[in-house]
Amino acid sequence: MNPEHRNPDLKPLFLTGAAAVAWALVYSNLEFLPDSFLRLTGLDRTTRFGEALYFFIYEAPKVLLLLTAVVFVMGVIHTFVSPDRTRAMLSGRRSGIGNAMAASLGIVTPFCSCSAVPLFIGFLQAGVPLGVTFSFLVSAPMVNEVALALLFGMFGWKVASLYLAMGLIVAVAAGMLIGKLGMERYLEEWVQQLQNSAVSSEFTSEPLRWHHRLREGFNHVREIVGKVWLYIVLGVGLGAGIHGYVPENFMASLMGSHVWWSVPLAVLIGVPMYSNAAGILPVVQALLGKGAALGTVLAFMMSVIALSAPEMIILRKVLKPQLIAAFAGVVATGIMLVGFVFNAVF
Amino acid sequence: MKDVKILGSGCAKCNLLADAVKAVIAAENINASIEKVEDIQKILTYNVLSLPALVVDGEVRLKGRVPDRAELKDLLTR
Numbered sequence: 001m002n003p004e005h006r007n008p009d010l011k012p013l014f015l016t017g018a019a020a021v022a023w024a025l026v027y028s029n030l031e032f033l034p035d036s037f038l039r040l041t042g043l044d045r046t047t048r049f050g051e052a053l054y055f056f057i058y059e060a061p062k063v064l065l066l067l068t069a070v071v072f073v074m075g076v077i078h079t080f081v082s083p084d085r086t087r088a089m090l091s092g093r094r095s096g097i098g099n100a101m102a103a104s105l106g107i108v109t110p111f112c113s114c115s116a117v118p119l120f121i122g123f124l125q126a127g128v129p130l131g132v133t134f135s136f137l138v139s140a141p142m143v144n145e146v147a148l149a150l151l152f153g154m155f156g157w158k159v160a161s162l163y164l165a166m167g168l169i170v171a172v173a174a175g176m177l178i179g180k181l182g183m184e185r186y187l188e189e190w191v192q193q194l195q196n197s198a199v200s201s202e203f204t205s206e207p208l209r210w211h212h213r214l215r216e217g218f219n220h221v222r223e224i225v226g227k228v229w230l231y232i233v234l235g236v237g238l239g240a241g242i243h244g245y246v247p248e249n250f251m252a253s254l255m256g257s258h259v260w261w262s263v264p265l266a267v268l269i270g271v272p273m274y275s276n277a278a279g280i281l282p283v284v285q286a287l288l289g290k291g292a293a294l295g296t297v298l299a300f301m302m303s304v305i306a307l308s309a310p311e312m313i314i315l316r317k318v319l320k321p322q323l324i325a326a327f328a329g330v331v332a333t334g335i336m337l338v339g340f341v342f343n344a345v346f
Numbered sequence: 347m348k349d350v351k352i353l354g355s356g357c358a359k360c361n362l363l364a365d366a367v368k369a370v371i372a373a374e375n376i377n378a379s380i381e382k383v384e385d386i387q388k389i390l391t392y393n394v395l396s397l398p399a400l401v402v403d404g405e406v407r408l409k410g411r412v413p414d415r416a417e418l419k420d421l422l423t424r
Binding site: 084110111115118122123125194317 | 389
């Protein structure tokens with residue numbers, strides 16, 4: 001008999017409960033820290049420095065707390081959705097429904113760019129169509145939990161859900177278009193030979209107990225938040241500086257909604273840049289606060305995290321340059337459209 | 347002797363797993379040969395979708411994450 005059955009490890013359960021209570025306590029008293037800090041130092045929010053400092057001490061913990069909560073929940077969800085299970089669900093799907101499923105599964109399936117190549121080929125081998133595979137590859141990095149958590153924390157649920165919807169639309173449309181273009185011949189030859197090589201997409205998932213899932217949640221927090229917290233703090237710091245010192249509407253002339261070329265320019269600058277949602281969002285928030293248009297800023301953010309030079313280089317191992325160009329071109333165009341739509345609506 | 351392979355194309359987590367495996371094998375005195383497989387075409391023959399992966403005696407025992415010491419010991423000695 002498995003010893004863990006007789007003696008279930010309750011520690012993660014208690015830990016989760018205690019952490020949840022502590023989280024709620026801190027989150028509902030976010031003003032306490034900056035208020036007491038300003039009082040102690042005698043600074044005032046009416047001064048630029050005081051306001052910047054207040055912004056920083058209020059925003060940094062708030063964003064980190066939200067991120068921790070979402071990353072924990074996603075860590076637990078990841079124990080239910082493995083890439084293998086996703087592949088089994090997508091195998092042999094037709095265009096359309098397959099693309100929609102791939103884009104949605106891209107949000108919840110654990111994905112790391114270092115696994116992009118084995119995942120890409122593994123999907124093709126099991127008979128997942130090329131376009132459907134691309135829908136997954138676009139949505140997985142772009143519409144991820146970190147981006148959504150930060151958007152929700154900084155701009156509220158409306159912007160977060162719009163980003164989610166737009167991200168899914170871009171992923172589905174880009175994948176369907178690439179599927180339509182019939183670009184299979186632009187896969188590297190050795191990859192073409194592997195396509196539909198009748199690899200079984202069957203998988204066995206290890207039955208996990210709840211304390212294992214919770215432990216994975218904590219591991220995920222340690223892994224993700226441990227990696228990005230510094231970027232967030234630096235980003236919020238930069239944002240606080242802009243918030244306090246850059247005059248209102250300074251960005252309106254550069255990135256405002258009436259400047260039509262601001263969207264393509266933002267995408268052009270964003271595509272080669274490599275950052276994660278965590279690093280880019282605080283800057284995004286600061287730009288937005290100074291009059292930059294929402295669509296322009298979100299287009300910039302999407303292009304930074306959905307397309308990047310290092311990812312292209314990794315994918316070059318399996319794709320010929322024509323297909324990489326088509327991929328980048330289709331996704332960039334989609335992002336631009338999203339930017340224009342946002343600017344027109346808001 | 348156990349045949350232990352670590353599949354990974356040089357990402358940070360892959361190196362973490364390799365170090366952890368080496369440490370456990372040394373600490374537990376496990377008689378094993380360790381090989382890092384970095385060639386993507388060889389990795390593909392194991393039909394894994396997420397890296398890093400741990401292969402013991404030809405069987406994929408772990409993929410996509412770096413486990414703690416106790417779990418790793420169990421995976422290596424099972």
